[in-house]
Each structure stands twice: as C-alpha cells, then as structure tokens.
Amino acid sequence: MKEIYIETAKEGLQRQGYKLTGPRLAIIRYLAGEKGHPDIRQIFTRIRSEHPGIGIATVYRTVDLLLELGFLRAITIKKNQLRYEVNWPGDHHHHLVCKGCGRVIEFGSCNFQLISKEIEKVTRFRIEEHILEAYGLCHDCLPGKQHYSTEKM
Amino acid sequence: MKEIYIETAKEGLQRQGYKLTGPRLAIIRYLAGEKGHPDIRQIFTRIRSEHPGIGIATVYRTVDLLLELGFLRAITIKKNQLRYEVNWPGDHHHHLVCKGCGRVIEFGSCNFQLISKEIEKVTRFRIEEHILEAYGLCHDCLPGKQHYSTEKM
C-alpha cells in the first residue's frame, strides 16, 4: 500500500514533467508512512532529521506540488490549524475529532455514495471526492473520565 | 434568522462573562449577514469600512472567541486557505466545492444521522456535529463549458 503510493506519486510527478529529486522523494516517502495529520513544521522537522540541509522553502514548494497533483490534501482538524494527509487512491477521509483531547480517529465508511447521486441530480454538480469530519467527545473524554492526548494539537 | 443569530451570540457572550462591545457587535452583525466564507482579511476590511479605527488584533481576538464559543467555525474550502462561516444553530455544514471555478454551493441535508449511531457504537465516540465537504465540478465547469467564478479564491 505504502509502496503503491510512492510509486504512483513518482509516476505522477514524471508524467507532469516534474523531476524526481532527493527532497521530493524524501517527503513522499515520509508522508507515505505517516499515519497522523502533520502540519508543515512537523514535515519539515522530520525530513530534516534524515535529510539535513533541506530548506523549509522546499517543503512548502513540494507540499504545494503534491496538493496540486492530488497526492495530498489539506484538512482543518481543529479550529484554525491546517494539517495534511495522504490522499490514498479511492480512500475515504472520515475523521472523528475529539473536542476534549484533540485525538483523531479515522472511520472507514459512510453511506455518502447512496445520496451523492441525488445531490448530483439536484445541483448538477459532478462529485469526485469528499471529506467528512465529525466532532464530539471520545470515550475517554466523556464526563467522568480524565482527558489525555494521543496526538499533540 | 439573522436576528436570532445576533441575539444568541450576544446572550452567549454575556452568559460566559464577556462584555458586549462595539467591535464585537460589529463583527457579529457582519458575520450574520455574510453568505460566503470570508477569511480574516475580508472580515477586517469589511468591518473597518463601517467601523474605522478598529485594529486587526481585535478581529483576531473576536474570531477566536466566536470559534471558542461555537458561533463560528473554520473550514478548508480550498487547498490551504482557512475561511470562516457562521455556525447557525442546528445547521448542517455541507459544501460542494468546484475544482474548476472555486465556487461553493451549500446543500441542505445528508443522511449522516442514520449512520452516526452505528459509528458511535463502534468507536464509543459521542458525535456532536459534523462537516461534509464534497469536491468536484459544477455544471458550468464540466467539459465543454467555460470556467467562471462567483467567489474569489
């Protein structure tokens, strides 16, 4: 799965006439193995530890490129913070975000397919993908439980 | 509807011990009448035109406050831009974002309620609200049509 993403992204870059450079490959490989939702700074810090000398400008440029080509997407996990996640082919993007501890849980399926045809008919819009974000409280943060965090916000 | 929002927000501020000041009211009134998805700069520019002398720091502080109190929410309409929209009570937040022209269409309902109980059971998560964003092409941007924009991105 991870390898497929890396290969697809590499092919995608080349097909569009972009060069396969060290920094770009390092970023793609890191993202392919990242299960969380890193922001720019996290990506930069992580890449730099394995690839010292990389500039943050390159990270910005590469992330923009991957967004443009559709290999990455931006999400708003909390209030006003931008984070990124890998755009796996055919993947859904469904998040449960806990308002208590900020933890993010992914859930696999929704029945959006069932209504998307109806929406397309009414709005004459051709839907290609979607993101569903639900907010609430995880089990540990329900009243009577202590808060703790698995993903730093 | 607009008046209800303004009154609810005013009450909410006071109930939490925040003062009803001129700048805060101006921002709430503007947001209540705004149909689009403004960013900080648009809010600031608009408020300043009717309320010269306001500082941008106040806009940041007020937007943070309204986010905190749940009267406003942040969305990621496109790639990596943060925008804000009014959190109408009981409202759904469903957007169709056109990849061609950037226009944003709201649609009224989804059947998320039907599956949210199932998700809550599996994940032991209590879901309070959700956002659904769908991306695709609007009718005008489907192949064979010309692109144009109704909301500047």
Next chain:
DNA sequence: GTCCTTGCAAAACATTTGCAGCACC
C-alpha cells in the same frame, strides 16, 4: 547542455503580545 530545482537569506505577510487608556457593566 538545458532547464528545473534547491538552499539560503531576505522580504513579505500573518498572527500574537504588552501595555496604557477607555468603556462596559
């Protein structure tokens, strides 16, 4: 060899903070 890409540093832009004076309650 030709372009594209990179890292660096500076510039531009965005956000936060400290503080004295003002305004709400």
Next chain:
DNA sequence: GGTGCTGCAAATGTTTTGCAAGGAC
C-alpha cells in the same frame, strides 16, 4: 470603580520570493 477590552506598535511566527549553484534528464 474595577475589570476586561481596545488600538497601537512591536515582537514573533509563517510563507513566499530572488537568485546563484547544483542536479536530473
């Protein structure tokens, strides 16, 4: 009248840009 809010300006943080050198094809 006390406390919280505001505008300003400075500080800080983030993103973009220009450019010479290096690297992919």
